[in-house]
């Protein structure tokens with residue numbers, strides 16, 4: 001199945017560092033992203049990228065992020081309020097992407113404050129659970145309108161979470177207890193329908209590779225598609241060009257070349 005880890009993805013392995021995490025269940029800490037910039041020294045060059053993760057409650061957003069940033073996974077469900085995480089993706093020895101990931105709550109009680117997190121987002125990751133068809137339906141009926149209201153032009157990635165449960169269900173011998181699951185093709189169709197840049201499936205529980213692919217492709221995509229409103233856009237764009245790296249197109253090329261199965265670039 002498509003969530004299987006790709007064994008020879010060419011990007012450098014993640015070196016993660018948890019820099020900040022805050023306000024689980026609390027008021028969002030709204031950072032000004034005016035520091036969005038390219039930091040260059042003779043050795044190190046950094047592009048900053050803000051990724052906002054949304055989707056229904058319990059669909060697996062926090063687990064996906066935590067598995068990538070901290071490398072761990074918990075069966076325990078603790079509803080999120082707002083959290084932010086930072087990590088550095090080392091694309092090459094001299095090119096790094098500082099990713100700030102905003103984890104939001106899917107709870108309707110946060111509908112009025114969640115929009116604050118979209119400010120200056122470079123990419124929005126919309127998540128659903130493959131074990132919960134309603135969470136995918138809500139991508140179209142709830143999440144797309146909200147995201148497009150606050151992020152009209154930013155690229156969107158659609159991510160189907162918890163694929164280990166789909167595989168588990170397939171192998172279950174008790175057919176009467178089988179719940180409806182979202183198939184890969186249904187997820188892909190929804191991704192095309194909403195105009196997503198990438199469709200991907202992950203299991204935070206069983207595949208670190210799948211979550212790394214998703215977040216690294218998100219970082220690459222967002223780094224190449226900075227909003228022209230960003231104060232440092234020109235500087236950043238010229239930096240990316242000098243490094244012969246153009247974000248989305250390079251991600252697409254790399255992904256196609258390496259036949260990465262966990263991410264489909266549209």
Ligand SMILES: Nc1nc2c(ncn2[C@@H]2O[C@H](COP(=O)(O)OP(=O)(O)OP(=O)(O)O)[C@@H](O)[C@H]2O)c(=O)[nH]1
Nearest residue numbers: 057058059060061062063075077080106162204205
């Ligand atoms: N089997 C399986 N369970 C998962 C996976 N990812 C998350 N879960 C479980 O699903 C539950 C909800 O996961 P969360 O990551 O907290 O969900 P969320 O989308 O952040 O939920 P909210 O904070 O309410 O928005 C937890 O009990 C997790 O252990 C997965 O890949 N496989």
